[in-house]
Amino acid sequence: MTQSEMPLHLFKEQLNNEGDKLARDQDLEEIGHRLIWWYFKNIKNYSIDKINEIFCDGYGDLGIDAIDIDSDKCVHFYQFKNPESIDKPFEGGNIDKVITGLNLIISKRYSEVANEDLRGRIDEIIQIVPTSYLLHLVVSSNTTLGDEAETKLKSFFSGLGGRDYFDWQLENLKWLWDTFYTKHLPTVDEQILFKALTPLNWGTSSCDLTNGY
Numbered sequence: 001m002t003q004s005e006m007p008l009h010l011f012k013e014q015l016n017n018e019g020d021k022l023a024r025d026q027d028l029e030e031i032g033h034r035l036i037w038w039y040f041k042n043i044k045n046y047s048i049d050k051i052n053e054i055f056c057d058g059y060g061d062l063g064i065d066a067i068d069i070d071s072d073k074c075v076h077f078y079q080f081k082n083p084e085s086i087d088k089p090f091e092g093g094n095i096d097k098v099i100t101g102l103n104l105i106i107s108k109r110y111s112e113v114a115n116e117d118l119r120g121r122i123d124e125i126i127q128i129v130p131t132s133y134l135l136h137l138v139v140s141s142n143t144t145l146g147d148e149a150e151t152k153l154k155s156f157f158s159g160l161g162g163r164d165y166f167d168w169q170l171e172n173l174k175w176l177w178d179t180f181y182t183k184h185l186p187t188v189d190e191q192i193l194f195k196a197l198t199p200l201n202w203g204t205s206s207c208d209l210t211n212g213y
Contacts, residue, residue: 008142011177012086015140018042019082033057035082035140036065043179044068060115062101063094067121073131077102081139086173088141095149098135099156106160133160135168142173 019034022041026048028034036057040046046054057065057080066078079098081090104110105122114122135153137145145153153168160166171179 008086008173008177011180012140012173015176030057032065032080032082035138036078036080039080039138039176040066043176043183045183054121056115056117056121058115058117060113061118062104062110062114063097063099064101064105064118067118067125069124069128069130073128075125075130075133076136077133078136078138081141083139083141086141087143089143090137090139090141090145090149090170090172092146092149092152094137095145095152098137099152102135102156133166135166136171137168138171138176140173140176144172145170 015035015038019031019038022028022037023034026037028037036055037051040051040054054066054068056067063079064077065080066076068076068078070076077098079094081094101110104113110122111119157166157168
């Protein structure tokens, strides 16, 4: 069995073990923070400084745990859930919370309720002209959003210019598994060249194999 064929429950155990190590190394107190750090370290290959820069989870986060702005000026909103069970569904209340938070951000009514880290990230967004927005719903269980949650998201985003401008994606345990191993499977970066060996000239060899026969 290769790593890419690993059952999901074993990958979940691996993720938890690596999260425990990150918690010790980075003094992470919240269980949910372990998934955030693991994701940005292993999926996005971000440095410690970069993770600290985009991290805004905590009291007053409005359901948004991190905000990243890429080189194309696409704004990425992240919500992370790290349940113990791989079968735990993505609860509809989480969708309600993030939609409420995004509404406050869009209407610029966030300043009195958002925490300091979140306000700082939103202020950065205001300074640029974003090309698009993408909401990442990251959960370490093998779940789907469900019809009700998808309906709420479609209704909310349809009023923001449609999915060409503001989109979302679910990144569940299977997605994390596939993405992690796609990024970390060994690859050959350089072409392998096979050099032809020069044939031996037996007629001029100092050792005559026919001598005595």
